Amino acid sequence: MMHVQHVLVLGGTTEARRLVESLVGDPRLYVTTSLAGRVAAPRLPPGDVRVGGFGGADGLAAWVREHRVDALVDATHPFASTMSRNAVLAAAQAHVPLLALRRPGWVAQDGDRWHSVASLAEAARLLPTLGERVFLTTGRMGLAAFAGEGLDALWFLVRSVDAPEPPCPRKMDVLLDRGPFSLDGEREILRRHGIDVLVTKDSGGDATAPKLTAAREAGIPVVVVRRPPVPEGVPVAATPDEAGEWVRRLYASG
Template identity: 85%
Template sequence: MSVPAAVHVLHVLVLGGTTEARRLAESLAGDRSVRVTTSLAGRVAAPRLPPGEVRVGGFGGPEGLAAWMREHDVDALIDATHPFAAAMSRNAAEAAALAHVPLLALRRPGWVAQDGDRWHSTGSLAEAAELLPALGERVFLTTGRMGLAAFAGAALDALWFLVRSVDAPEPPCPARMEVLLDRGPFDLDGERELLRRHRIDVLVTKDSGGDATAPKLTAAREAGIPVVVVRRPPVPEGVPVARTPDEAARWVRRLYASG
């Protein structure tokens, strides 16, 4: 009696921390031909864990990531990190090349300005900070707790900041600041009330895309408030991009089907 050959299970490593990464893991969770490990950076104190295996912490650069993939027989790598995690995306591209593992970037589309928007596009947080004195005095800062040092200079001491983030920020921070600890998704009525209650006259955001935090843009448009939008960094050259978790899941299943 012959023994059937073992069926290979495709091991996919997802660099996560985003809603899209979690939804991708959920999409693949019931597929017996796929094993998913999601890696979280560990920067959020209480992350929402996806199904499947989860690891927390860094890899030690691209060489460490490549070594981990070889050690754990990873067949495919998906960079589903935040659109502004440029260093991690570069490490992923280098590690995939070192380990000879196919790489896909999962990136939700960026936001698009609509009629009535008063957007000011910038390439960095530092450039955003330079624009603020000419735009307003009460700033709603929604760029997260990382990078607040860009708004901590003496040139901005006259401005007041409402800083919204999931976890409490660490110094250096703006001189005049109130911290609002909250996690999306946010609704439009809540964003309207927040702008009104704090008398916000300028909004600063990164072009993160997605629906979870987009209502602030609608509220700002309705109130005629200028919005400073920090452009997202490009995906490393040559890396294919999926725009949705379903598209990324199809890429994984095509890999499995191709052997």
């Protein structure tokens, strides 16, 4: 009797959805996607989906054992460092192989005026030296970093999928939208709102990259928050295809 391999994908990214779409049709595989539940109306991948946290690394390890998971793929957002650390601990506890699926980070091009920082707090400290009208595209989580009195003179356009909650910048407009975004659309946002500085996380990928091109064209400085490294010792796939090959190699070797 054929053993069906259970693959748990920690998702929430475009790459996670594409990986799952490539795996669900394989009769040798049973795929579950886990979503954190931070977005009110997430785009659901095919196959089984669970929403919500596990209760830390121990909870994830218990779920993996209870549901007889054979392989774990961490395809969360590049900045979901807590979940990635929990995945490493849980995989070790449950004795299952772990792969990180991470799209490559962005690379500065000629004409870019990038300022690389290690955190949102560092980005906030730098902003008053760069501009007064800020396009903040780091999502609704972490806005507290930009709510300090030292930034009261700045105006923020905050773009996020869901409405942000306080604490927030004192002078702020909110743009609720979900990528992918077009270059023409990003150009229009910069022009219409008189944006003179952009703040972004190095999420990588094509869906939100047009804002970088628009900023380069306009000569606008960009504050780029560096992504945390993948935990040491975890193999990394750069594309859903690479991750799919890793999963299928596991099946072949098992």
